[in-house]
Amino acid sequence: MWDSEFLLRVLxxxxxxxxxxxxxxxxxxxxLAPQADRVMVLGEWEERWQADRIGFxxxxxxxxxxxxxxxxxxxxxxxxxFFPLCGKAxxxxxLADMGHSVVGVEISxxxxxxxxEENNMTYSEEPVPAIPGAKVYKSSExxxxxxxxxxxxxxxxxxxxxxAIWDRGSLxxxxxxxxxxxxxxIMSLMAKDCRYLLDTLLYNxxxxxxxxxxxxxxxxxxxxxxxxxxxxxxxxxxxTDRHRAWGLDYLTENVHLITPKSV
Ligand SMILES: C[S@@+](CC[C@H](N)C(=O)[O-])C[C@H]1O[C@@H](n2cnc3c(N)ncnc32)[C@H](O)[C@@H]1O
Numbered sequence: 001m002w003d004s005e006f007l008l009r010v011l012x013x014x015x016x017x018x019x020x021x022x023x024x025x026x027x028x029x030x031x032l033a034p035q036a037d038r039v040m041v042l043g044e045w046e047e048r049w050q051a052d053r054i055g056f057x058x059x060x061x062x063x064x065x066x067x068x069x070x071x072x073x074x075x076x077x078x079x080x081x082f083f084p085l086c087g088k089a090x091x092x093x094x095l096a097d098m099g100h101s102v103v104g105v106e107i108s109x110x111x112x113x114x115x116x117e118e119n120n121m122t123y124s125e126e127p128v129p130a131i132p133g134a135k136v137y138k139s140s141e142x143x144x145x146x147x148x149x150x151x152x153x154x155x156x157x158x159x160x161x162x163x164a165i166w167d168r169g170s171l172x173x174x175x176x177x178x179x180x181x182x183x184x185x186i187m188s189l190m191a192k193d194c195r196y197l198l199d200t201l202l203y204n205x206x207x208x209x210x211x212x213x214x215x216x217x218x219x220x221x222x223x224x225x226x227x228x229x230x231x232x233x234x235x236x237x238x239x240t241d242r243h244r245a246w247g248l249d250y251l252t253e254n255v256h257l258i259t260p261k262s263v
Pocket of ligand 1: 042045046056057058084085086087088089105106107108111149150151152168169170173174
């Protein structure tokens, strides 16, 4: 039988944990407050592509993907990679050239077509019956399929689950109020052995409205921590003149490795 002192201790522990949880949630909410209501509609992204205002695009393979690729692959070959909000990231070709397959989702048709054209790849184009209005563009030479649609219309029923995800310019680009919905979608796309590399940005959100948006590590934990283990792999000073022109005084880029908890 449990004595009453033991029961009181257990009760006290439960109360303390609940208080700590709600304190940390309140802390996250207050950190996010400056950008909480910022909304980019899909048409604004298309306008940026049409006006070539795509300062986020990098012509080289992303350094933090390159330096952490061994941890993502973990000895596996022929991994199925998912690129949410893929833009025309050259990382997709880099991975496909290594024998992996890539599925990306991007709203801008211009971005998708430019990806294939700039990388000298021919491609086919077909409608996606399960997603009204969507098209899928498939490379003829490599294993790359890019879905031109709203990410929130994509699901595991379209392409199954993935063994790896490279999330650069994606969680930090979606509207802050959609992060829970986004995390649920990403987790639904993760196979049991999935290794999800997530790139986030830390800066003072009072100084810049975004995107890209500020995503604190505490929120990464609250979004994914119930179902996933996570490790901060790398943290670098990423401040450049471009960011100083936005008004920022510091910018830290963090890369997290997120994996489903084994049951
Ligand atoms: C910041 S860019 C990053 C692109 C790419 N990941 C990279 O690293 O270059 C975000 C991209 O997401 C696209 N996008 C934004 N919201 C989207 C949505 N709901 N569904 C699909 N694509 C979206 C934009 O058109 C844009 O190309």
